Each structure stands twice: as structure tokens, then as C-alpha cells.
Amino acid sequence: MSLPPVSTVAAVAPADRRGRRMIGPAQWVAVAVLALLVVAAVAPAVLAPGDPFAIAPVDAFLSPRWGHPLGTDESGRDIYTRIVHGAGTSLVIGVAATAIGIVLALVLGLAAALGGRFVDFGVNRLLEVLFAFPGLLLALLVITVYGPGIVTSTIAVGLATAPGYARIIRAQARSVATSPYVEAAVVLGRSRGRILVRHILPNAVLPVFVLVTLGVGQAIVWAAALSYLGLGASPPAAEWGAMLYAGKNYLATAWWMTFFPGLAIVLAAAATTVLGRALQTRGAR
Amino acid sequence: MSGVPGEVLLRVEGLRVGFGGRGARRGPAVVDGVSFTLEAGRALAIVGESGSGKSVTARSLVGLAGAGAWTSATALKVGGASVLGAVGADGIARGLSGAAWRRLRGREVGLVVQDALVSLDPLRPIGREIGDALRLHTRLSAAERRARVLSLLESVGMPDPASRVHQRSGELSGGLRQRALIASALAASPRLVIADEPTTALDSTVQAQILALLEGVRDAGTGLLFISHDLAVVSRIADDVLVMRAGRVVESGPAAQVLGDPQHEYTKALLRAVPTGVPRGVALSAAAASPARPVPAAASTAARPVPPVSAAPVLEISGVSKRFGDRLAVDDVTLTLPAGTTLGLVGESGSGKTTLARIALGLADPDAGTVRLDGLPWAPGPERDRRSRRPLVGAVYQDALSSFDPRMTVRQILADALRGASAARPVDELLAELLDNVGLSPSLAGARPLELSGGQRQRVSIARALAPSPRVIVLDEPVSALDVSIQAQILDLLDRLQREHGVAYLFISHDLGVVQHMSDTLAVMKDGRVLEQGRASAVFDSPAHPYTQALLAAAPRIRLG
Structure with a gap:
């Protein structure tokens, strides 16, 4: 009879496959920018052989030119070299802060989702208090208590981003925990521990890692903002936020001192965000 | 809503619709060469399964075929006026302008779709x-x-x-x-109403009311273009029927002729797949059907011996109640499922049948009453006490896809279900046997459920339920989301597995036809209470409760003439 061809042939959903090709020109540019950043972070000397701290008072305040493509600062240090050498700091701060945020969020979010009513209540009230402060303000609070510096500002940014992730992880874990496939595992007689490890954790946590790529960009911006306020890395350091801070007094006469570090921050944040979005779209199937 | 009787409201000739691409590189046609006419005061039904192109056909008549759709036709006239618009050199119609469509929609043509909640x-x-x-x-x-x-x-x-x-x-x-x-x-x-699966999401009693309403609309002189996958519904309302498959018309003509004396194999298979009135044990799907059964309603010989309803009960639900807030979802229900038989549980949405299924599965504790499995207490009680006996009970859900961990392949899902089933034989061997049992090709083992068709997913779901060799499988609307021919295959599969493995089914459905075909004993639920239960044949032959009578009257069955 003529039924089987339509009904039993495997349909390997071609529509899905088409949706997965999310790499356009913007994504390629983002990949290139990130690749450059990673090279600059791992081996800055490859891109900029000079010394980022070499002072040359004679060359102070040079506008972009041959030999100093992005100009020099008030002490005659080469801006290009400093930006390249600052990439490592910015990237490490961004990744580390996000990692701190996500680990904290995992603990809080999973505890709230799976720990029973009272834990959920407690965690939720805590998150609400944290949410009441704008993220940066929360970071400022931490720095006020523990003093400025790169390490504290990284921790501060991590803490400030944790509540957002925690909420998402909690919602995700709850929906997975009540999903039909977890129920199906109960019906098969699986223990709570096994269901947690095999079904709930992977399905609740993996989608969050897409958000993390988005978060790194934001963390870079926040860390730079703290440095700009003089609360993170301090001026002689080749850190982008600190360079902005140093350049702000000469904004009228030496625009390149602030423009190029700012551009670096924007590019780094934009590149991670573009890639994060692409991953997100892909994951959304 | 008046049209002159006999006036042609809709003339479609050689309609082709496809998606994507332009000019010579346009996408393949999903509707290929469809022609029909519809007169005032008549109802034309387009019947087909998912992917047959029936909805696209209907929607292209009002310019709503979808983004990126292309349309071509020899003639496409709605209410006497062509809606093709300017036809390009490639034979593709440019369609009407937005404003022209808007004048037509609503005034000339009314559209009723399946899901009123989102419409x-x-x-x-x-x-x-x-x-x-x-x-x-x-x-x-x-x-x-x-x-x-x-x-x-x-x-x-x-x-x-x-x-x-x-x-x-x-x-x-x-x-x-x-x-x-x-x-x-x-x-x-409007002189023409297009109804695209207007009753599919509704309970059968409500469905009957809506059909009567649409009949009234037609009798008032409106032309009705009715799109449905459900032959029983179509037989109630249609004057003419057009059977579509894979974008083409396979058979068309007056309803009595197409449904009463089908010529095409596909129409015959569709008709055979309707379970209503088909005795227990008689195959529905084309692959297994005996040639001696052209029209289901005519079949009367039961191929299955009288089921052993007197067998020892494997599942006993006694006096079970469950309350959600101030609503009593399940109200003092007592049911017995003898080993190796099927207990059909029928009821409309909100009747509490799914809650009862969850209690039977030990997923929700009853507020009162007990459930015994194989003679031993099952629920209420802590999950710890149930776990060792979990292999005795399996579950099959309506939405198979969501019951699978999205990260797992078919192999992983089934291997997971086989854990601890039998240590004597290698998992690969058991897995192959399981796939073979449910009629799935071994080559699908590496696929993820998302890549499978609806019928294949339900087969995987049945294989998973079967893996631990259970005594009972609770099936909650297992075929409700499937096309009728796939539904027939799954029902046949369930029937065969029951005979081969002696497993008992608690079969839950809103579809009386399906329940009648599958059940040895039957319970009718409404508002949490069991109104009537007994031998399925007895309940169907002489329903005692008025609600059961109403359900039976509204049950989808092919009516001719």
C-alpha cells in the first residue's frame, strides 16, 4: 500500500539545519577581533615589541604618526603598545569576573530551584536585595569595604553580575526539574541524585554558558569603568580603564589618549557580545 | 450572508504554491496542480494529513500562504474576481496588493482557524x-x-x-x-467562509456543536471551504470532498462517493485508519490490515478472543481523591485493571483523567484512597518504597518529544531505560530487539528525537516504556497528536505488543473512537468522577449515563448521506 513512504521515512528536519548557519560577516569580524585580543593577551610582544612602561619625556603628547600609530601619552609612552599589553588584564578581568559571577549564581540558583521551599525563599529575598542596587553600585560597595585594586574590582564585578545569572539558572533548573523527561526518569525508577546529575544539571546549566559569553563583554566594560573611577587598576598600569582615567585630563589637547583605549573597550565588548548573540540564536533552534 | 444558490464563489484551476527562491530558482511546490470549484450554499472539504498542503491551499486563497510563498495558477477566482494579480513572465503571480487583499478578506471571505486563543x-x-x-x-x-x-x-x-x-x-x-x-x-x-481545522482543538461534544453551527452557516447560503484531517468530521459537513496528499489531489468528488466508495488506495487507507466502530484486535493500518475490511463501520468480526477480564488485577485504584486548591480534580475513583487487558479511561478536558494517570504512576500522591500494584501497596507513600518496583510500570505521553531529554539520542534514551532490566544479555542486543519490537529501523538509534517524525517519536516512547518489561503501561493520550494513518499504526503496534508481552494498558483518551477500539473495560470520567464503568462492549452498546450517551452521540464516525 501507499502509506509507508510518507509516514515512516525518517525526516531529518532540514529546517533546523538551515537555522544553524549563523556565521555572517559581523561574526567573522568578531572572531578576528577576539583572536587578536587573545594573541595580545598571551603574547603581547608579537603585536607590540616595545615596553609599555618605557618613559620618553621628549615624545610626550605626540599625536598619531609614523612610529607611534596611536600617539603617546603625557610621559611619552606609546599608546598602541600600552593598549596591546593592557588586553591581557582586561580580558582576564572580564573572564574572571564572569566566572566568579557564574559560580556564585550556580550555587544560589540551583539551591533555590532544588533545595526546597525555605531555601528558595531565602535565596530569593537575598537576590531581591542585591537586585535593588544597580550592579555598578554594588561593585562600588564591595570596593569601599575591601579597598581598591584589580583583584577586588574583579570580585566586585563578579558579585554584581551574580544575581542576574542566579535568577536565570533558578528558572531554568525549575523548568527542567518539572519537565516531562524528568518525570519520565522518575517513572523509570531513577534516584533523585541520578536524575539531578544526568538530566537536571546539564539541561539547566549548559544554556547559561551562552549567556556567559555575553557577560564577558559587560564585565570588561564594568571593570574598565571601575578603573576609570580609580577603583580598579591605577594609572601607571597598562589597563584600558586606567588609561582612560589618565587621559581624561588631557581630553581637550590629546584626544588619542582617551579615544583609542575607549575604542579597544568597545571593540572587545562588542566582539564578545556579537559572538554571544550568535551562540544564543543557534542554541534557540 | 447570502449567495445565489449555484453561484460559483471559488474557482481554482491548476493552483501551485511553493516557498522560497525566485524565478527559475524558486523553491519546490508544496501544492501542485490543485483544482476545484465551490458554489454558494455548499461545503467543500479538503482532507489530508499534516504536510499534505491543505492549509496552504486554503490560505493562498486569501493571500496568507506565508512569508516567501509564490503562487501560480491557471485560474484563481474568489467571488468571481481573479486574485492572481499581475502574472510575471515566469508564470508566477505577483498577487494582489495589500489593500486589495484587505478589501477581500472579511467582506468576501471569512477565515476561521484552529486555535481561537491565539487568533x-x-x-x-x-x-x-x-x-x-x-x-x-x-x-x-x-x-x-x-x-x-x-x-x-x-x-x-x-x-x-x-x-x-x-x-x-x-x-x-x-x-x-x-x-x-x-x-x-x-x-x-462574507459569501465564502474558509474554516481551517476549526474543531480540531475542541472536545467532541463541543466539536459537534461547532459543526452544527457551521452547517447552519452553509445552509444559509454561504459557501464553506472546510479544511480538516478528520474524515469523521468531514463526513458530517461536506457536500464534496477533496483528498490531498503531498501537495496533490488524489481523489475528489461528492462526499458520499469519496467516503462511501473510495477509489484511491490512500483514501481507502485513511478510511480504514478511523478507529471508531472497529472491533478490538482488528488492525487499522494499511500494512497489517486484512483486505476483507473496506469500510470500518461494516466490520463486525472480532479477530480477538474475549479478553480475560477476570484475570487477577494488576492495578487497583480504590477510593482515590485528589484536590487542587478548592477544586476536586479526582473524586472518589475506584478502578480495576486486570492483567493483560486494557482499561480505557475516556473524558473531556478537565475531567481529571490526567491527574488520575499521575496518581496511578506514583507521580502524585492521592489525598485519599490507595493504589495497589500487583497486589502490593503502591501509592500513597514515599518514592523510596516505590523505586524498586518502578520497572513494573511504564508511561507513554501525548507529547513524546518533551518526554525525552533533548540532549540524548534514541540509543541513549533506550539504553537508559534498559539499565538493570536484564544483566544476562548485552545492552546492544536488547536495544536492537526493542527497536525491532516497535518497528523502528536500527539506523535511527543514533538520531535525536527532534529529528524524528511524530509517529517515530511515539514508537521510541513506547519502546522506552516497554524496556523494563512492565506489567502495566499508562498511556495518556498516546495518539492524540498524530495523523490518522500514523495513529492507526501506533494503535496496531500497541495491540500487538499487548498480545505478545501480556502487558496491561491504562489507556487514557478524549477520543471515544480510539478508546472503543482499544479497550476491554471502560470508564467514563467527568468532573473528577467516574460516571460509568464496565465491559467496553456493554458500555458502548447500552450506555446508562446521559453523559455517556451524549459522548457517544458526538463521537466521530463516518456518516454518509
């Missing part, structure tokens, strides 16, 4: 939604419009229209929503 604006009262068509297409004053909306709601059988007018779609039940949607489609008195 009515959830933030606006239904009175305004219906009034919109009047505001756009008529010159009535506001007061006249209000009066007309009320009379429309009354004509579609909306109870208490004066207060319903102010309600939003979310406040109405599914049946009332569908009535509101029909009222809005009829508002500007």
Missing part, C-alpha cells in the same frame, strides 16, 4: 474584535454595530451575549472562543 487578541474584548470587521467593511453606526455584534453572537449560540461581549478571549472556554471567532468571520456577511 483573538487576548487584550481586547471579543465584542470589539467582532466589531472590527463591521467597522472596516460596513458603514454601520457604532450603535448599529453593537446591535449587530450581539445578534451575531446570538446566532453562533453564545450564551448570554450581552455580558460575553465584554469578555476577553482568555476568559472564554475553547468552545466559546471558537464561536466568537466564527462570529467575527461572519460579521461582514
Whole structure:
């Protein structure tokens, strides 16, 4: 009879496959920018052989030119070299802060989702208090208590981003925990521990890692903002936020001192965000 | 809503619709060479399974085939006027302009779709939604419009229209929503109404009411183009039937002829797949059917011996109640499932049958009463006590896809279910046997459920339930989301597995036809209570409770003439 061809042939959903090709020109540019950043972070000397701290008072305040493509600062240090050498700091701060945020969020979010009513209540009230402060303000609070510096500002940014992730992880874990496939595992007689490890954790946590790529960009911006306020890395350091801070007094006469570090921050944040979005779209199937 | 009887409202010749691409590189046609005409006061039904192109055909008549669609036809006339617009050099119609379509929609053609919940604006009262068509297409004053909306709601059988007018779609039940949607489609008195699966989401008693309403619309002189996958529904309302498959018309003609004396193999297979009235144990699907059964209603010989309803009970539900808030979802239900037989549990949405299934599965504890499995206490009680006996019970759900961990392949899902089933044989061997048992090719083991068809997913789901060699499988609407031919295959599969493995089924469905075909014993549920139970044959032959009688009367079956 003529039924089987339509009904039993495997349909390997071609529509899905088409949706997965999310790499356009913007994504390629983002990949290139990130690749450059990673090279600059791992081996800055490859891109900029000079010394980022070499002072040359004679060359102070040079506008972009041959030999100093992005100009020099008030002490005659080469801006290009400093930006390249600052990439490592910015990237490490961004990744580390996000990692701190996500680990904290995992603990809080999973505890709230799976720990029973009272834990959920407690965690939720805590998150609400944290949410009441704008993220940066929360970071400022931490720095006020523990003093400025790169390490504290990284921790501060991590803490400030944790509540957002925690909420998402909690919602995700709850929906997975009540999903039909977890129920199906109960019906098969699986223990709570096994269901947690095999079904709930992977399905609740993996989608969050897409958000993390988005978060790194934001963390870079926040860390730079703290440095700009003089609360993170301090001026002689080749850190982008600190360079902005140093350049702000000469904004009228030496625009390149602030423009190029700012551009670096924007590019780094934009590149991670573009890639994060692409991953997100892909994951959304 | 008047048309001159015999006036041709719709003339479609050689309609082709496809998606994507342009010019010579356009995408393949999903509707390929469809032709029909529809006269005033008649109902034409387009029947087909998912992917047959029936909806695309209907929607292309109002310019709503979808983004990126291309249309070509020898003739495409709605209400006497061509809606093809300018035809390009490539033979592809450019279609009407947006404004021209809008003049046509609502005034000439009314559209009723399946899901009224998403078709009515959830933030606006239904009175305004219906009034919109009047505001756009008529010159009535506001007061006249209000009066007309009320009379429309009354004509579609909306109870208490004066207060319903102010309600939003979310406040109405599914049946009332569908009535509101029909009222809005009829508002500007179109001569043609296109109804795309208008009753599919509804309970059978409500479905019968909506069909009667649409019949009234047709009898008033409106042309009705009715799209459905359900032959039983179609046989009730259609004057003419067009059977579509994979974008082509395989058979067409007067309903009595097409449904009563089908010529094409596909139509025959579709008709055979309708379970209503087919005795227990008789195969429904083409692959296993005996040639001696051309029309299901005519079949009367039971191929299966009288089921051993006297066998020892494997599942005993006694005096079970479950309360959610102040609503009693399950109210003092007592049921017994003898080993190796099927207990059909039938009821409409909200009757508590799914809650009862969850209690039987030990997923929800009853507030009162007990469940015993194989003679031993099963529920209520801590999950720890049940775990060692979990292999005795399997579950199959309506939405198979969501019951699989999305990260797992078919192999992983089944291997997981086989854990601890039998240590004596290698998992690979058991897995191959399991796939073979449910009629799945071993090559699918590496696929993820997302990549499978609906029928294949349900087969995987059945294989998973079968893996630990259970005594009972609870099936909650296992075939409700499937096309009728796939449904037939799954029902046949379940029947065969029961005979081979002696497993008992608690078979839950809203579809009386399916339950009748599958069950040895039957329980009818409404508002949490079991109204009637007993031998399936006895309940169907002489239903005692008025509700059962109403359900039976509304059950989908092929009616001719």
C-alpha cells in the first residue's frame, strides 16, 4: 500500500539545519577581533615589541604618526603598545569576573530551584536585595569595604553580575526539574541524585554558558569603568580603564589618549557580545 | 450572508504554491496542480494529513500562504474576481496588493482557524474584535454595530451575549472562543467562509456543536471551504470532498462517493485508519490490515478472543481523591485493571483523567484512597518504597518529544531505560530487539528525537516504556497528536505488543473512537468522577449515563448521506 513512504521515512528536519548557519560577516569580524585580543593577551610582544612602561619625556603628547600609530601619552609612552599589553588584564578581568559571577549564581540558583521551599525563599529575598542596587553600585560597595585594586574590582564585578545569572539558572533548573523527561526518569525508577546529575544539571546549566559569553563583554566594560573611577587598576598600569582615567585630563589637547583605549573597550565588548548573540540564536533552534 | 444558490464563489484551476527562491530558482511546490470549484450554499472539504498542503491551499486563497510563498495558477477566482494579480513572465503571480487583499478578506471571505486563543487578541474584548470587521467593511453606526455584534453572537449560540461581549478571549472556554471567532468571520456577511481545522482543538461534544453551527452557516447560503484531517468530521459537513496528499489531489468528488466508495488506495487507507466502530484486535493500518475490511463501520468480526477480564488485577485504584486548591480534580475513583487487558479511561478536558494517570504512576500522591500494584501497596507513600518496583510500570505521553531529554539520542534514551532490566544479555542486543519490537529501523538509534517524525517519536516512547518489561503501561493520550494513518499504526503496534508481552494498558483518551477500539473495560470520567464503568462492549452498546450517551452521540464516525 501507499502509506509507508510518507509516514515512516525518517525526516531529518532540514529546517533546523538551515537555522544553524549563523556565521555572517559581523561574526567573522568578531572572531578576528577576539583572536587578536587573545594573541595580545598571551603574547603581547608579537603585536607590540616595545615596553609599555618605557618613559620618553621628549615624545610626550605626540599625536598619531609614523612610529607611534596611536600617539603617546603625557610621559611619552606609546599608546598602541600600552593598549596591546593592557588586553591581557582586561580580558582576564572580564573572564574572571564572569566566572566568579557564574559560580556564585550556580550555587544560589540551583539551591533555590532544588533545595526546597525555605531555601528558595531565602535565596530569593537575598537576590531581591542585591537586585535593588544597580550592579555598578554594588561593585562600588564591595570596593569601599575591601579597598581598591584589580583583584577586588574583579570580585566586585563578579558579585554584581551574580544575581542576574542566579535568577536565570533558578528558572531554568525549575523548568527542567518539572519537565516531562524528568518525570519520565522518575517513572523509570531513577534516584533523585541520578536524575539531578544526568538530566537536571546539564539541561539547566549548559544554556547559561551562552549567556556567559555575553557577560564577558559587560564585565570588561564594568571593570574598565571601575578603573576609570580609580577603583580598579591605577594609572601607571597598562589597563584600558586606567588609561582612560589618565587621559581624561588631557581630553581637550590629546584626544588619542582617551579615544583609542575607549575604542579597544568597545571593540572587545562588542566582539564578545556579537559572538554571544550568535551562540544564543543557534542554541534557540 | 447570502449567495445565489449555484453561484460559483471559488474557482481554482491548476493552483501551485511553493516557498522560497525566485524565478527559475524558486523553491519546490508544496501544492501542485490543485483544482476545484465551490458554489454558494455548499461545503467543500479538503482532507489530508499534516504536510499534505491543505492549509496552504486554503490560505493562498486569501493571500496568507506565508512569508516567501509564490503562487501560480491557471485560474484563481474568489467571488468571481481573479486574485492572481499581475502574472510575471515566469508564470508566477505577483498577487494582489495589500489593500486589495484587505478589501477581500472579511467582506468576501471569512477565515476561521484552529486555535481561537491565539487568533483573538487576548487584550481586547471579543465584542470589539467582532466589531472590527463591521467597522472596516460596513458603514454601520457604532450603535448599529453593537446591535449587530450581539445578534451575531446570538446566532453562533453564545450564551448570554450581552455580558460575553465584554469578555476577553482568555476568559472564554475553547468552545466559546471558537464561536466568537466564527462570529467575527461572519460579521461582514462574507459569501465564502474558509474554516481551517476549526474543531480540531475542541472536545467532541463541543466539536459537534461547532459543526452544527457551521452547517447552519452553509445552509444559509454561504459557501464553506472546510479544511480538516478528520474524515469523521468531514463526513458530517461536506457536500464534496477533496483528498490531498503531498501537495496533490488524489481523489475528489461528492462526499458520499469519496467516503462511501473510495477509489484511491490512500483514501481507502485513511478510511480504514478511523478507529471508531472497529472491533478490538482488528488492525487499522494499511500494512497489517486484512483486505476483507473496506469500510470500518461494516466490520463486525472480532479477530480477538474475549479478553480475560477476570484475570487477577494488576492495578487497583480504590477510593482515590485528589484536590487542587478548592477544586476536586479526582473524586472518589475506584478502578480495576486486570492483567493483560486494557482499561480505557475516556473524558473531556478537565475531567481529571490526567491527574488520575499521575496518581496511578506514583507521580502524585492521592489525598485519599490507595493504589495497589500487583497486589502490593503502591501509592500513597514515599518514592523510596516505590523505586524498586518502578520497572513494573511504564508511561507513554501525548507529547513524546518533551518526554525525552533533548540532549540524548534514541540509543541513549533506550539504553537508559534498559539499565538493570536484564544483566544476562548485552545492552546492544536488547536495544536492537526493542527497536525491532516497535518497528523502528536500527539506523535511527543514533538520531535525536527532534529529528524524528511524530509517529517515530511515539514508537521510541513506547519502546522506552516497554524496556523494563512492565506489567502495566499508562498511556495518556498516546495518539492524540498524530495523523490518522500514523495513529492507526501506533494503535496496531500497541495491540500487538499487548498480545505478545501480556502487558496491561491504562489507556487514557478524549477520543471515544480510539478508546472503543482499544479497550476491554471502560470508564467514563467527568468532573473528577467516574460516571460509568464496565465491559467496553456493554458500555458502548447500552450506555446508562446521559453523559455517556451524549459522548457517544458526538463521537466521530463516518456518516454518509
